[in-house]
Amino acid sequence: MIVQIAGNVKFPITLDPTVWIFDDRKKTFSEVFEGEEIKPEFTEEDELKRQSTRFDREVYQQKINPPVNKSINRYEKQRILKGTFLMPLQPFLHTSEPAPDVKRAILVTDNSEETIDAEELADSLLLFAEDGKPLQEKGPVHLYFKDGSNQSAPIKGIKKIVLQ
Numbered sequence: 001m002i003v004q005i006a007g008n009v010k011f012p013i014t015l016d017p018t019v020w021i022f023d024d025r026k027k028t029f030s031e032v033f034e035g036e037e038i039k040p041e042f043t044e045e046d047e048l049k050r051q052s053t054r055f056d057r058e059v060y061q062q063k064i065n066p067p068v069n070k071s072i073n074r075y076e077k078q079r080i081l082k083g084t085f086l087m088p089l090q091p092f093l094h095t096s097e098p099a100p101d102v103k104r105a106i107l108v109t110d111n112s113e114e115t116i117d118a119e120e121l122a123d124s125l126l127l128f129a130e131d132g133k134p135l136q137e138k139g140p141v142h143l144y145f146k147d148g149s150n151q152s153a154p155i156k157g158i159k160k161i162v163l164q
Helices: 017-022 029-033 044-060 074-082 091-094 118-122
Strands: 001-008 013-015 085-088 106-108 114-118 125-130 142-144 160-163
Touching: 001 044, 001 091, 013 091, 017 074, 017 085, 017 125, 106 118, 114 118, 118 160
Parallel strands: 001 160
Antiparallel strands: 001 013, 085 125, 106 114, 106 160, 125 142
8 A cells, every 4th residue: 555656766755645644735536626625614813822822832831741642623534534535746756856857757557557747747646545545446546637637537556656
């Protein structure tokens, strides 16, 4: 259930899509392709109060109480359990630092290889969860182009991305 980014990169990396469910960069399928926006249940004032409380806890009570991880509210929990999520590929490609002369990418799947333009890859998204569960069949990720041109036929079963 991992995906490798290798080839003409400074830092080959291994991605674990099963942990992306907790990543704030994830987007729902409907956000990306239907233009739907998720409205947070809190206001800017609530965020300010939360930051103030966190500051007080860190500054004044750090020696008394250990830090506590942010809990997931009910809305976010339901969203995670039922959502279909995509992750932008750009941040991971940026981290791997591809060489300036990289022009194409080979997507190695279970039984074939697909070649796409490197710029098109950078603007792509990876589907990693469907109905709140990791992709089991033809997983670990499916690649969708940002413009939605392959929405009905994504590239499935990607195991490795080789930049050339």
